[in-house]
Amino acid sequence: MMQVVSIPPFERFYDDHREEVFGYLVRLLGRQPAEDAFQETFLRALRAYAGLEHGRHLRAWVFTIATRIAIDERRRERPRGELPELTTIDRRPAYAELADLAGSLPPAERAAVVLRYGYDLPYADIAGALGSSEEAARQAASSGVRRLRRKEETG
């Protein structure tokens, strides 16, 4: 039988996810734009919250919202090739390294790589975040990784 997962009070949802969502946005956008994107992410979540039917997949859901906002922001704000200044402050060094590396990727590949290898989200959830098929999400991550390897080899 499917377990019914109730929707937690918003404060608990916010408290559970705000730090990693903020970290994720800083990695994708850099510090300043991340602050605005953070607010927009949780306002968007709050606008939709009353209409949620259950409390499953809330983490993937909020990453989806954050990813879409970050991708829109990058497409709008940054001409190709100009990269945000990325922070390297993090409890997990692998993250920081990943963020630095992934900084040069196109927005969707970058989000796919960071969600897969930074946050361990399954491809089904990444597909949701990117608004693509699972296969496309898998390809975005692997093409991102290939691009990173090439960069690393060529220095």
Add this chain to the structure above:
Amino acid sequence: MTIPAEVDRRFRDAAVAEGLVDAAYDLVDSPIGPLLVGASSQGLCRISFDADRDPDAELERLADQFGARVLRVPAQLDAARRQLDDYFEGRRRTFELEVDLTGVPAFQQEVLRELALVPYAETATYGGLAQRIGRPKAARAVGGALNRNPVPIVLPCHRIVGASGSLVGYAGGLDRKRALLDLEDAGVS
């Protein structure tokens, strides 16, 4: 990654400004322990003594009653916090706050409205309150209604005592009831 306090605060204030919060709450320090104080868009809807014991359960109750969009927004509770501070320091005898009794059963609302008329530093009995609402035999039911008072202190159920003058009971515990009555006694002497 830790969120700058300013970013966090801005989100919370924006949520209220957009009308997206069903119930805002904050924790308020008091001489009788931390209080969880909640407000809907209609007014003050909760004062809970369980702030430190089980805050999650209190948030669940707020969500059940007002909607899942329960958010800690200190700015929304500024007026209540100020008035409570003044009350505990003996500078205030009556509260000027809208109270939201949405979801409170009709009988209990009737009891709470009558309760609100019991003056500072005075007491009334359960039976007396029952009489005032025209149900002289309902002292026990009045006790039950007071026990579930969503906004104690502001609606002063601590001022209701047994026929013999004994304190009888209080949802926040008898120590708190005694402390509130002592505070009010000191306030008038």
